[in-house]
Amino acid sequence: xxxxxTATSFSTLIRTASHEQHTEAETSTFMSxxxxxxxxxxAYTRYTEQLWFVYRAMEDxxxxxxxxxxxxxxxxxxxxxxxxxxRDLAHLRGADWREGLxxxxxxxxxxxxxxxxxxxWPAGYIAHHYTRYLGDLSGGQIIRDxxxxxxxxxxxxxxxxxxxxxGISNPASFKxxxxxxxxxxxxxxxxxxxxxxxxxxxxxxxxxxxxxxxEAFPLSA
Ligand code: HEM
Numbered sequence: 001x002x003x004x005x006t007a008t009s010f011s012t013l014i015r016t017a018s019h020e021q022h023t024e025a026e027t028s029t030f031m032s033x034x035x036x037x038x039x040x041x042x043a044y045t046r047y048t049e050q051l052w053f054v055y056r057a058m059e060d061x062x063x064x065x066x067x068x069x070x071x072x073x074x075x076x077x078x079x080x081x082x083x084x085x086x087r088d089l090a091h092l093r094g095a096d097w098r099e100g101l102x103x104x105x106x107x108x109x110x111x112x113x114x115x116x117x118x119x120x121w122p123a124g125y126i127a128h129h130y131t132r133y134l135g136d137l138s139g140g141q142i143i144r145d146x147x148x149x150x151x152x153x154x155x156x157x158x159x160x161x162x163x164x165x166x167g168i169s170n171p172a173s174f175k176x177x178x179x180x181x182x183x184x185x186x187x188x189x190x191x192x193x194x195x196x197x198x199x200x201x202x203x204x205x206x207x208x209x210x211x212x213x214x215e216a217f218p219l220s221a
Pocket of ligand 1: 011015022035130134137139140143175178
């Protein structure tokens with residue numbers, strides 16, 4: 001048995017194991033340029049489009065997992081983001097936002113992996129759930145603030161609704177509850193290690209999307 005798995009709570013293990021990749025995602029060229037206010041609203045729009053493909057995979061898969069003994073406890077309606085993303089996209093792209101909308105290749109790979117986990121491996125789905133929703137409740141708030149200032153969206157309004165969790169009045173306490181769910185996850189040590197590995201994969205999938213977005217919006221263009 002792996003001593004690191006048994007000695008440390010699972011929520012701490014998964015956070016620590018993904019720390020390095022978190023820094024990599026956070027400091028990616030695209031994110032740095034976006035948060036540095038160096039990109040136009042078209043880049044922010046393209047990024048929001050990618051999120052829509054990912055969350056649609058995540059949340060289309062959620063319903064069937066509601067009663068799953070492993071992933072079920074994580075499925076919570078107040079986290080759902082698809083409707084918010086669609087409002088944001090209607091604001092950013094217009095009423096016909098869906099027309100001609102295509103994922104970047106890296107986004108298609110990411111969304112496919114999420115859908116595959118939802119279908120075949122509920123514990124793996126938790127890794128994707130954690131990577132996205134806990135991130136949105138944390139760093140997502142920094143992105144919202146920056147987006148409002150840079151492109152003039154109404155505070156917590158259309159364009160940034162993705163980052164506004166109306167059903168979560170206290171994100172810090174929600175995150176504490178989420179970590180308790182992680183610590184109580186219905187999986188043995190080997191499966192927990194596999195979840196950690198899938199979390200690292202989830203971060204890598206995000207970084208790949210940032211890489212393609214960075215190529216699509218080079219600063220020197
Ligand atoms: C520039 C972008 C980002 C910033 C500024 C940022 C910032 C932060 C901050 C400050 C926290 C700590 C919150 C706390 O301790 O409660 C956090 C946590 C987290 N972030 Fe990010 N983040 C960014 C991008 C990302 C990305 C791209 C992902 C993955 C897709 C991500 C996933 C996470 C996760 C999963 C956590 C929770 C860690 C835990 O407590 O277990 N973040 N982020």
